[in-house]
Amino acid sequence: MTFIALTIAGSDSSGGAGIQADLKTFSAMEVYGASVITAITAQNTLSVKAIENVSPAMIAAQIDMVLNDLDVKSIKIGMVSCKDSIVAIADRLEAHRRRIILDPVMVATSGDKLLEDRAITALMTRLLPLADLVTPNIAEAALLSGMPRAKSFAEMEEQASIILHYGPRAVLMKGGHSAEKDSTDILFTAGGQPRFYSAPRLDTKNNHGTGCSLSAAIAAQVAIGEDMPEAVATAKAYLHGALEAADQLRIGSGNGPVHHFYKWWPA
Template sequence: MTAIALTIAGSDSGGGAGIQADLKTFSALGVFGTSAITAITVQNTQGVRDVEDISPHIVAGQIDALYEDMEIGAAKIGMVSRIDTIMAIASALRRHKVRPVLDPVMVATSGDRLLQSDAIDALRSELLPQAIIVTPNLPEAALLSGMPVAKDEAQMIAQAEILLRAGAGAVLVKGGHGTGPESTDLLLDGNSLIRLSRPRIDTPNTHGTGCTLSAAIAAGLARGLPLADAVAQARDYLHGALQAGATLAIGKGSGPVHHFHRWWR
């Protein structure tokens, strides 16, 4: 069977993050990509200028149409900015018995806020318990756990454990916002802790890294990989995309990673 994955996220007119990054990632990893668009953003490499949300009815309708027609092997959730959108997605996921990869997109690379403040509790209560894995960076893990931004691995573990108790199947706390020569992610599932480290890449082109990683995890799951293996191959793919992306010259701000680095330079 053809492996199929679904991204539920916002559109990035700059092409480096959101739906566009997810579909590129699915294709790069040999998976057919489908999408349910939650919002249209007006943005480029320098920042987000405006956001227009898609109606919750249409968001849920996209999800229903896809699951009624296709054998979707995995799904990921990215930008969901409003409470009513979160509720509509959560209900659709329950209807189709889906446990998604949840990327809690709260702030863009440019620093622009993408999740309304009153929607954080809804994301925590409605989507987190349904997620097979949640993939917060350090600021997102702090917001979701109600703690200060983690300064060391012990604090990262403590925040991950809070999210596990909230119902997440597994938590990948990403260390990309940290410091030091290595970027270390921690994967916890309630039974084990896996420490994943890579040399930190010095590049301004980091737009869409979170979207790309979570989409790559979903691609691995759609292809039948166990969760830990899907995370490992996703991190390998993102590392290569970051390395190759450092040579790209796209836009005047924070450019994208190179999703097709294995095919063209």
């Protein structure tokens, strides 16, 4: 059986994040990847120079053509930088019900802003209610909850509770940008006990696309049929391996990508 996942995200011209990272991750996890491009970026490992959005009508058409034909089991949503595009995606996904992993991409690893201010409300009110899982990092969780960046478990739990109020079934609060010795992600569900996923923090500057790759890996495992806690655990282990092997690659002079295919070819 061929398992299929769909990524709805922006293109990264350097190949380390966005659509390119998602498709690499799907392939590494033995899942066929389809794609809907929301934006084209001019970027490299140092910065994002320009973003050009694909029209909402074209985004909607891509979604319809893929989902009317392919047996897509899960959908990962990444960078959507404008309100009209978010509305178009929400409208189509309400018509085509699938399991949805939402990575609320708002800021690039380089610090460049990727989401318009007026789009944040649309993301919260239209996409969050459709999501089976939302995967914010510390900065994104603060924006979504309207609170300062969390510095403790209690603050992360409070922010997750606020995000869950908008309707997603689960929130994975990522700890990759924290200052702790281990990188710990916490899975929160309404009324359920939090689950902790920890891995040793790795000293590498080649971490471009980590958020994209983690959410894509979760989507791939959901497409295969894993339940959400198991999918998160599998994805976390995969990303740790990709980060551990990242310094084998020599890509650009800034924040290079993780090594998506570390199991198959050493650099």
